[in-house]
Amino acid sequence: MHGCKISTFLKAAIIIIFVFWMTIPEIPANEVQIDVLVSHNESPYTEVLTGFQNYIVxxxxxxxxxxxxxxxKKAPISQISLEIKKNKPGLIFTVGTIPTVEALKVFDDVPIVASLILDENTMKRARNSTGVILDFPIEAQFFWLKSFLPEAKKIGVMYNPLENQEKIRRAGEIARKMGLELNPVKVHTPKDIPNALKSLANNADVLWGINDALVFNSLTARHILLFSFRNRIPFCGLSSAWVEAGALYALEYDFYDIGVQCGEKAVKIIRGAGVNSVPVSLPRKLLYTLNLKTARHMKIDIQEEHIRNAYKIFEE
Incomplete structure (x- = not known):
């Protein structure tokens, strides 16, 4: 296995670090050049990179x-495009939204495999890209909701229609098929959130958190979690940070396996598959975190099996 060549390239406000994987003197003629563009040199980006690298190896x-x-984060990929073009990569792997968006602007003739992005629309118009979107199938989300809260039937959710109208439409159909009732409330500005929560107080057994930048963020978290706590309506969080702050549970990603998934797509393309024949997918492995303090406060009994299998548990 032949590895990476170390080089440096500094321009404007961008810091570019060339990560050295492995070096072996001889370079075969049929070697594939892969350029990797990453938002940050920290977890979970490094976990994705490791999974991708190991699978290729x-x-x-x-x-x-x-x-x-x-x-x-604000540095455009155009500042390093000349260096990348000199490499003549057979494939570009991006980790994070910013490098993905910028790479798609500059490279339309190189296959791009993308990861750690929240919105599939990022890649919809590009014919040279595929990847793994950071979201879970709605069916899986509702399956676990029913597992943790078997008596819950009415699912309340706040959403920005400009971002999630289609997702909410699909979720309503899936909920009906699973014997659940989805009660969505539109939120056009953060100021709408208090009234939206008030309308759900008597119309929801559980609050469902979705990827929605307007509704669910660090500025709105305290208000949402306080409402959940006071009304004893459990909130299905978006990450372990939400769970630690008071959400009942959250589904989590296996970032290493996301890297492996992207590696699988990359290998198919390297071996001759067209990018369009390698579909965009969702993470296939699911983890979850639990807040047992919240469960006790809301008098929710979590099955021992779910507690044993939790990725992380918050008790105090």
Missing amino acids: EQKIQMKCSTYILEN
């Missing part, structure tokens, strides 16, 4: 790679 793909870690 296991498949005995002969490759040379240059990894660019963009520490400045």
Whole structure:
């Protein structure tokens, strides 16, 4: 297995770090150049990179790679496009929304495999991209909701229609098929949230959190969790940070496996598959975190099996 060549490239506000994987002197003619563009040199980005790298190695793909870690979120990929073009990559792997969006602007003739992005629309107009979206199938989310809260039937959810109208429509159909009732409330500005919560107080057994930048963020979290606590309506959080703050549970991603999934897509493309024949997918592995203090406050009995299998538990 041949590895990465170390080089440096500094421009404007961007810091580019070339990550050295492995180095072996001889470089075969059939070696594949893979350029990796990463938002940050920290977890979970590094976990995704490790999963991707290890899978490529296991498949005995002969490759040379240059990894660019963009520490400045606002730095455009155009500043390093000339360096990348000199590499003549056979494939570009992006980790994070910013490098994905910028790479798609600059490279339309190189296959791009993307990860750690929240919105599939990011790649919809590009014919040269595929990847793994950070979301879970709605069916899986409702399956676990019923597992943790078997008596809950009415699901309350707040959403920004500009971002999630289609998702809420699909969720309503799926909920009906699973014997659940979805009660969505539109939120056009953060000021709408108090009234939206008030309308759900008597119309929801559980609050469902979704990827919605307007509704669920660090500025709205305290108000939502306080409402959940006071009304004893459990909130299904979006991450372990929400659970630690008071949400009952949250589904979590296995970031290493997301990297492996992207590696699988990359290998298919390297071996001749067209990018369009390698569909965008969702994470296939699911973890979850629990807040047992919240469960006790709301008098919710969590099955011992679910407690044993939790990825992380918050008790105090």
